[in-house]
Amino acid sequence: MLYHLSLAADDPRHAASVIAELWGGRAFPFPPVIAGSWIAMAGDERRTAIEFYPRGTELRRAPGDADAYGLLTGVPRHGPTHAAIGTMLDGDAVFAIAVREGWPAKYCKRGGVFGVIELWVEGCQMIEVLTPEMQREYRDGVTIENWERFLEASGHVAIAA
Numbered sequence: 589m590l591y592h593l594s595l596a597a598d599d600p601r602h603a604a605s606v607i608a609e610l611w612g613g614r615a616f617p618f619p620p621v622i623a624g625s626w627i628a629m630a631g632d633e634r635r636t637a638i639e640f641y642p643r644g645t646e647l648r649r650a651p652g653d654a655d656a657y658g659l660l661t662g663v664p665r666h667g668p669t670h671a672a673i674g675t676m677l678d679g680d681a682v683f684a685i686a687v688r689e690g691w692p693a694k695y696c697k698r699g700g701v702f703g704v705i706e707l708w709v710e711g712c713q714m715i716e717v718l719t720p721e722m723q724r725e726y727r728d729g730v731t732i733e734n735w736e737r738f739l740e741a742s743g744h745v746a747i748a749a
Contacts, residue, residue: 590636591634591635591636591637592627592635592636592637592638592639593638593639593669593671594621594638594639594640594641594647595638595639595640595641595669595671595709595713595715596640596641596642596643596644596645596667596713597640597641597642597643597709597710597713598642598643598665598710599710600618600624600625600626600640600641600642601615601617601626601640603626603628603640603709603710603713604616604618604626604627604628604638604640605626605628606685606689606691606709607628607638607640607673607709607715608628608629608630609685610673610675610677610682610685610717611628611629611630611631611632611636611673611674611675611676612630612631612675612676613628613629613630613631613632614628614629614631615627615628615629616629618639618640620655621639621641621645621647621655621656621657621658622641622642622645622657622658622659622660624641624642625639625640625641625642625645625658626639626640627639627640628640636673638671638673641658642660643665644660644661644662645658645659645660645661646658646659646660646661665710665712666712666713669713670713670714670715670716671715671716672704672715672716672717672718672726673715673716673717673718674717674718674720674723675717675718675719676720677719678719678720679695679705679719682705682707682717682719683705686705686707690711691707691708691709691710691711692706692707692708692711693705693706693707693708693717694706699738701725701726701729701730701734702718702722702725702726702728702729702730703718703719703721703722703725704716704717704718704722705717705718705719705722
């Protein structure tokens with residue numbers, strides 16, 4: 589189960605504020621890793637959160653018992669990391685936020701199984717936003733058994749744990 593993840597942003601405060609809005613949560617400064625970081629907190633029973641670090645931050649191992657730390661190195665704007673998050677808002681409200689922010693967004697049906705709204709934070713960081721209906725599609729469609737059937741149908745072999 590996912591509790592939190594971290595993403596890069598040009599404006600961590602703003603990115604965290606918008607995601608918190610989608611969740612009906614709150615955004616706060618997040619100084620433990622690197623100055624200028626912010627966290628969006630959903631306020632749900634899992635304490636779901638996304639930490640936004642200034643773009644170019646790399647997480648590094650610290651010696652001994654010390655916590656990992658951040659170091660600015662100048663990472664490219666695009667990368668493979670993304671998240672799927674739920675919102676209680678409907679699609680129109682999500683698209684209205686995207687328009688207000690100037691962030692690209694579009695509806696997509698992933699594999700014909702579940703819908704998402706691709707929201708591109710600052711135009712380069714994809715977050716898949718799932719409305720309540722999309723969340724139900726996701727829970728119904730994305731199961732271990734369905735994935736095994738998909739792999740078998742496409743000629744791939746599932747490896748048991």
